[in-house]
Amino acid sequence: MNAIEVKSLRKVYSSGIRQKEVVALQSLDLTVDPGVIYGLLGPNGAGKTTLIKILLGITHKTLGEANILGEDISNYQIRKKVGYLAENHKYPPFMKGEEILHFFAQLGGYDKPDLDQRINDLLKLVDMEKWRKTKLKNYSKGMLQRIGLAQALVNDPELVFLDEPTDGVDPLGRKEIRDIIKRMKDDGKTVFLNSHLLSEVELICDRVAVLNKGELITEGTVGELTSDNDEYKITLDSPLEEEFKQKATGSFAGLKCNRTKIIFSTKDSSELNSLIDLIRREEKQIMEITKQKRTLEDSFLEIITGKEGKNGDV
Numbered sequence: 001m002n003a004i005e006v007k008s009l010r011k012v013y014s015s016g017i018r019q020k021e022v023v024a025l026q027s028l029d030l031t032v033d034p035g036v037i038y039g040l041l042g043p044n045g046a047g048k049t050t051l052i053k054i055l056l057g058i059t060h061k062t063l064g065e066a067n068i069l070g071e072d073i074s075n076y077q078i079r080k081k082v083g084y085l086a087e088n089h090k091y092p093p094f095m096k097g098e099e100i101l102h103f104f105a106q107l108g109g110y111d112k113p114d115l116d117q118r119i120n121d122l123l124k125l126v127d128m129e130k131w132r133k134t135k136l137k138n139y140s141k142g143m144l145q146r147i148g149l150a151q152a153l154v155n156d157p158e159l160v161f162l163d164e165p166t167d168g169v170d171p172l173g174r175k176e177i178r179d180i181i182k183r184m185k186d187d188g189k190t191v192f193l194n195s196h197l198l199s200e201v202e203l204i205c206d207r208v209a210v211l212n213k214g215e216l217i218t219e220g221t222v223g224e225l226t227s228d229n230d231e232y233k234i235t236l237d238s239p240l241e242e243e244f245k246q247k248a249t250g251s252f253a254g255l256k257c258n259r260t261k262i263i264f265s266t267k268d269s270s271e272l273n274s275l276i277d278l279i280r281r282e283e284k285q286i287m288e289i290t291k292q293k294r295t296l297e298d299s300f301l302e303i304i305t306g307k308e309g310k311n312g313d314v
């Protein structure tokens with residue numbers, strides 16, 4: 001059974017007096033296996049939140065099919081097995097941390113007698129025991145997000161949706177949130193994460209999908225998205241002559257030169273060695289060769305804009 005299965009999903013919003021139409025999702029196909037941390041990436045307005053809202057029944061699809069945990073999303077009973085941390089959530093500031101957890105447990109129909117123990121465990125999991133009796137208005141952004149994560153888990157869900165969980169949180173707080181998300185996975189939960197913080201996603205997600213203007217652009221493991229070719233930067237001691245540049249770019253695909261630097265993209269180290277032979281034959285001194293790893297950000301920028309990311313700059 002898939003944790004999430006979406007087929008030809010389309011969402012068109014109509015808004016304003018003129019009922020202007022916005023296509024938020026074009027015709028989306030997506031499958032998420034159980035037990036993974038799945039990252040959905042995309043620029044602002046890509047349709048990430050819309051997808052989560054459809055899966056949770058907060059907004060309705062226009063066309064297509066969607067299942068979660070093996071059930072059609074029209075079966076609202078399935079939402080008992082789902083947790084959700086909304087983007088830019090606003091819990092009542094006058095409530096205390098532990099009250100929020102009680103409130104959402106009751107709202108979600110938690111019916112086991114161990115609720116107090118569960119709340120204690122969750123406060124411990126998100127390291128908020130010390131602040132359980134403090135009002136939310138006194139919480140930092142990181143603390144609010146940690147209570148939000150505990151809230152998303154209060155009904156012991158099988159599938160957890162987190163919409164930008166680390167947005168606005170400092171690096172230390174983000175690390176704490178990443179650790180909590182990893183513990184959710186260790187606990188057997190499936191985590192579906194929306195984010196535009198690529199470095200975060202790179203660190204914790206098993207698979208990622210990139211959405212742009214409502215369309216799925218690519219999908220795979222982080223490794224698959226970042227491991228195209230290795231990129232080598234070769235720095236020389238003196239400027240390259242035009243003749244050499246032409247010879248080099250003519251002989252090696254994926255090679256770019258500027259005054260004293262050569263950037264070469266290849267999977268094949270023997271090609272790199274042939275390039276070095278060519279440089280040496282020209283009696284140029286190599287000052288430095290560095291291998292650059294493509295980051296998810298490089299791949300993302302390339303996918304979204306059609307241009308190369310920072311590693312492509314010569």
Ligand SMILES: Nc1ncnc2c1ncn2[C@@H]1O[C@H](COP(=O)(O)OP(=O)(O)OP(=O)(O)O)[C@@H](O)[C@H]1O
Binds near residue numbers: 013023024050
């Ligand atoms: N209730 C709505 N009515 C009309 N248009 C909407 C509504 N909600 C979202 N949209 C539009 O749908 C598109 C997708 O929005 P969505 O919020 O899903 O994007 P997102 O990827 O979550 O963006 P962000 O990274 O900014 O959170 C956008 O063009 C947005 O303006």
Ligand SMILES: [Mg+2]
Binds near residue numbers: 048049050087163194
């Ligand atoms: Mg969003």
